[in-house]
Amino acid sequence: MTVQGNDTAETRGERARAWVVRLASGDMTAAELDELSHWSAADPRNRAAFLHERQCWQDLASLESAFAADPEVGVVPGARSAKWGRGSVLFSAAAAVAIVWLAGPAAYVWLNADAISAPGEIRHVALRDGSQAVLDSDSAISIDYGRGGRKIRLLKGRAWFTVRHGDTRPFRVDTAGGTVRDIGTAFEVDDTEAYSRVGVTEGAVALESNRPLVLHAGQRARFGAGGQAVLLNGLPVDRIGTWRRGELLLRQVSLETAIRAVARYRRAPVFILANLADSKPISASFRTDRPDEALDTLAAMRGLELARLPGGVLLLRRATR
Template sequence: MSDRTTTQEARHWIARLTSGDITEPEMAAYRRWVVDVHHHAVFQHELQLWRSLDQIGKQLAPHQPVAQQVAMRRRRRRDVLAASGGLAAAVCLAVFLLGPGLWMRLHADYWTGHEIRAFTLADGTRAVLDADAAVAVHYGVRTRTIELLRGRAWFDVRHDPTRPFRVEVAGSVTEDIGTAFEIDPHADGKIETTVESGMVRVSARKGGQSITLTAGQRAVWQGTTGQITRQGEVPADTVASWRDGQLMLTAVPVRMAVSTIARYRSGMTLVVDHLDDLPPVTALVDVRRPDDALSALAAGARLRLYHLPGNIVLVRRSG
């Protein structure tokens, strides 16, 4: 069998595995196909290319509603996987020249992969970034601005009244008034700020409404309306508990729980079934052992996990 044929087959299997509707017979056929050493090597090569393109596309794509983004991403993947010949060669060359994560590396000063990391900034402020998070630091003579590019972060600010400390994400601004606090962007465009100690002011970049928060208080900035609303208070010692490797999920949808745990895995995690009608789950997750956490979630939420080569996990409903 020619390399071109094997490459086309590998692209077909990647497309099916990421489609969300792969059948059990197809799964069995894939497992038989990937046992071949040559097939496995080609599959891994094409999978790495797919990941690189997907990561670059996420950073360069314009902001659109989530449903529209998902539809466009699926069409883009199918188009890329169906391409061959000159187009495939051009894509490979682009990935080779640009490299995965190009946009993030050009813009971020600190970023994380699948682990939580702590940093000390130039002014002595401590920052902890969750997995798959990134920030850009813009310090001037009279200002200190952190741009949260992706993921969530916790800051213990070295207070300096002559140089205000601000965190900007999307259209929201959180300004320190001597404090430790967490910023948590949500998938639906909301930005949640929770104060561990001290005081912060939450506002929109373009002015207007602002809210002052103290220890244990939370506020959410609505990306669609620009409104800021107070939320229920939380114990201050539970703020950003993920810093210690413990993450509390409280009555969250199963799909969201899977995606949250997947953030800490080094391999790809793909949901290939409809999970939205399953009951919400509550769990304490040890993010230092994400595979164990995913297995525990599967056992409690009626899910079935398929472990594939390349540390890929497919998530389906059981039964």
């Protein structure tokens, strides 16, 4: 899909609809996701058009059920293309897009996120109740504020929240592992590994799991779906969420975990072509704006060889002797 400048409102809407259909197809490539990201960031009107068309897509299921009783409305067998005009729904595509889980993970994030950060970007997001969110590199959240509460869903990556009080509605952050409920605080939620994790920098949070747990400033825990929360070693509050200040702090993590943590700050991927299970743990601090320097250091520390390929792709393997 070619990105063009100086779109009119009509062509901008058509382009946004095309992006949504492409995302929901499940066949979106990494290059196309980059193209969508650039198009969305190039003009606030592009982003607004995308959000509008995405909302139309999210409403498709309920709209489809309303039309299902009409025998004259349906999908034409064997149809390969259809025009999606203004004010209409592309029902001929309903079978392809009705279930978002059929799309790839990246498409799911784009179709549901209200705020996204690009690889290498630390993004500050002002929430409409006066609270603040900070998204780490390659992260995304959805935002659902209603009468029953203020609900954030961490769709990907890592985020830090400082919650404004005076609003009686509860503030919750959902992750793949469970729910974190604010009690009066600032806190980090991390969903970059197998378990979700939370660290509190101010006040307290409650983890809503099989065995509820309250954490106070300086405390951390990990939690996963169907399991109880487990306390981790505490940290000084200024050591929690250091990525907000451009510092990646690693403490006794495996070499593979360290490499993947650094790689999140690069646009191009890093491939590990070696078994690193026998490598000693890593404790180090790196700058998030210099991920390649960090990878060079990790390779030198553990006897790895780093090969650079076109497009910024990196390969890590055991050094040959």
